Amino acid sequence: MNSRLTKFLPWLVVGLLALFPLMESTFYLQLLTKVLIMAIFAMSLDLLVGYTGLVSFGHAAYFGLAGYALALLAPKYETVSLWWSFPASIAICALFALITGMLVLRTRGIYFIMVTLAFAQMLFFVFHDTKLGGGSDGIYIYAKPTMKLGEMELVNLEKLEQFYWLVLFLMAATYMLLHRVLGSSFGRALLGIKVNEHRMRALGFPVFRYQLASFTLSGALAGIAGYLAAVQYGFVNPEILSWHQSGAVLMMVILGGMGTLHGAVIGAFAFVLLQEVLSNQAWFGIAAKHWQLAMGMLIMLVALYLPQGLAGLMQRFGRKPVAEAADD
Amino acid sequence: MISNGLPPSPLPEQGGNLGSLRSQAVTGAPILRTRGLTKRFGGLVAVSDVSLDLHVGEVHVVIGPNGAGKSTLTNLLSGDLPPTAGEVMLEGRDIAGLSSDQISRMGVGRSYQKTNIFLPFTVFENARLAAQSRTPHALRVFSQAEGYAEINQRAQAALAAAGLEHRAQRIAATLSHGEQRQLEIAMCLATQPRVLLLDEPLAGMGPHESQRMVELIKKLSADHAIMLIEHDMDAVFALAHRLTVMVNGEVLESGTPAEVRSSPAVQLAYLGGEELLHD
Numbered sequence: 001m002n003s004r005l006t007k008f009l010p011w012l013v014v015g016l017l018a019l020f021p022l023m024e025s026t027f028y029l030q031l032l033t034k035v036l037i038m039a040i041f042a043m044s045l046d047l048l049v050g051y052t053g054l055v056s057f058g059h060a061a062y063f064g065l066a067g068y069a070l071a072l073l074a075p076k077y078e079t080v081s082l083w084w085s086f087p088a089s090i091a092i093c094a095l096f097a098l099i100t101g102m103l104v105l106r107t108r109g110i111y112f113i114m115v116t117l118a119f120a121q122m123l124f125f126v127f128h129d130t131k132l133g134g135g136s137d138g139i140y141i142y143a144k145p146t147m148k149l150g151e152m153e154l155v156n157l158e159k160l161e162q163f164y165w166l167v168l169f170l171m172a173a174t175y176m177l178l179h180r181v182l183g184s185s186f187g188r189a190l191l192g193i194k195v196n197e198h199r200m201r202a203l204g205f206p207v208f209r210y211q212l213a214s215f216t217l218s219g220a221l222a223g224i225a226g227y228l229a230a231v232q233y234g235f236v237n238p239e240i241l242s243w244h245q246s247g248a249v250l251m252m253v254i255l256g257g258m259g260t261l262h263g264a265v266i267g268a269f270a271f272v273l274l275q276e277v278l279s280n281q282a283w284f285g286i287a288a289k290h291w292q293l294a295m296g297m298l299i300m301l302v303a304l305y306l307p308q309g310l311a312g313l314m315q316r317f318g319r320k321p322v323a324e325a326a327d328d
Numbered sequence: 329m330i331s332n333g334l335p336p337s338p339l340p341e342q343g344g345n346l347g348s349l350r351s352q353a354v355t356g357a358p359i360l361r362t363r364g365l366t367k368r369f370g371g372l373v374a375v376s377d378v379s380l381d382l383h384v385g386e387v388h389v390v391i392g393p394n395g396a397g398k399s400t401l402t403n404l405l406s407g408d409l410p411p412t413a414g415e416v417m418l419e420g421r422d423i424a425g426l427s428s429d430q431i432s433r434m435g436v437g438r439s440y441q442k443t444n445i446f447l448p449f450t451v452f453e454n455a456r457l458a459a460q461s462r463t464p465h466a467l468r469v470f471s472q473a474e475g476y477a478e479i480n481q482r483a484q485a486a487l488a489a490a491g492l493e494h495r496a497q498r499i500a501a502t503l504s505h506g507e508q509r510q511l512e513i514a515m516c517l518a519t520q521p522r523v524l525l526l527d528e529p530l531a532g533m534g535p536h537e538s539q540r541m542v543e544l545i546k547k548l549s550a551d552h553a554i555m556l557i558e559h560d561m562d563a564v565f566a567l568a569h570r571l572t573v574m575v576n577g578e579v580l581e582s583g584t585p586a587e588v589r590s591s592p593a594v595q596l597a598y599l600g601g602e603e604l605l606h607d
Binding site: 180183184195196198199201202205290 | 375380406425428429433440444448449453457460463469470472515
């Protein structure tokens, strides 16, 4: 792919997405808002899976925790200011990720997968089995957070298109942040750890500290997505912390292509839209109820034939012939 | 926390001449010494009561048959394995049991017997990462990695020293075996160590590449303390200032090459002479 095109393509995509509310379709606007929130979530996981080599199967913990943080921080029937509830929710996620990270990062491979899952399940049952977060019914968030500058309403989150633009902005900001971070010395060290952890240690890198920083950042970014999801739905329940959610975001990353940021975004689009299509009763009748079956098969096909995911497919079409690129 | 009070090595000079460290008299205090170093794996004693000294300006070659404990010894010195007993003193400080990244930051670099590099990265990025490990900016998360002239220069100098500057933009996986061995050394040099632990750097190299590597090690020995594990007897005798023979985890003999050659114990153990060592 032409390098100038690759540079401007993300901006073009964001620009086009920003125009979407002109379509005036409430249903699709809400769906797209959900896609963009999931894209933030998927990028946060890709930082771990695709760039640090840590396959977490408990990432919903941070997503859900931010939602619960908003629900619990907000007064019951009044609005809460986004200016403090948003950073506070994310800080809680970052802190939780820092603490769990210190424990789970002592394990590797399959054990890491199991321990991250275990922590997420613990959190699930804390909210499911205690009155803290309203038990299995969850909590309603009756009023959306406000974004006021003095007396002026900067963004009205009750308005679908304004909320959509805020989500789009945060998605682009997350992308840019991760893009910068991954190109930095820190990001290069993470990639080195993913490729050859042992050698990084022998070169003098304090691997644990790098991984912990990555884990914490990843948890905080998942918190952005979780906060926004809670605002969108207007309620939280333990489902948002469940392992299904952790599995779904992992599938988005795999579907889109691990280790590419745009892959995570593409994966979120593909997953949410596929889910929407496959569970459409008008099209698939009785099979629509069992959309997971079809989704599972699709994921299997991608894993088998597109190990680089959909992003890899794009690259395959866009790249110049290998012989031309190789050697000088 | 990253710096440990030791002054960093000076930048390599142009022309591949690696540095001009304060030249320490060979007769002076050893920079690294072990006493009674022992490693047990369950009932197996892999390294038993090994005491040796490494001096700046000297190549200390360790030879012995397979399974003699040479690689385990290297792993004990580099922190890849914690010793069961004994001490490892680096400039008077006991480093036994420290982690490999701590020991690396204190100025002990190592190469691996089995090539251990970042295969999907370019040759330059391999060396750049190694050089980056020495900078306090390593945790900067916004400024882009290639923007540090000092790190780039150090990576470039290390590649030049190992004879790989013309391969900088190649993907490491596409290098020949010998070149990957050279890259292994370049990465080690980019961390600017004062002590080099080289585990069979010539393994699998052709005669031309071997010759090159021997020249490089000779040059490096002027301002580094080097422990070299090697099977190639020509290289061993071309390089060794001091020779230690290990058998079954123990030091059989240690001294100058001439002393070791004439040692009755060594002659007894290696009746057939060199070809046994070649195993």
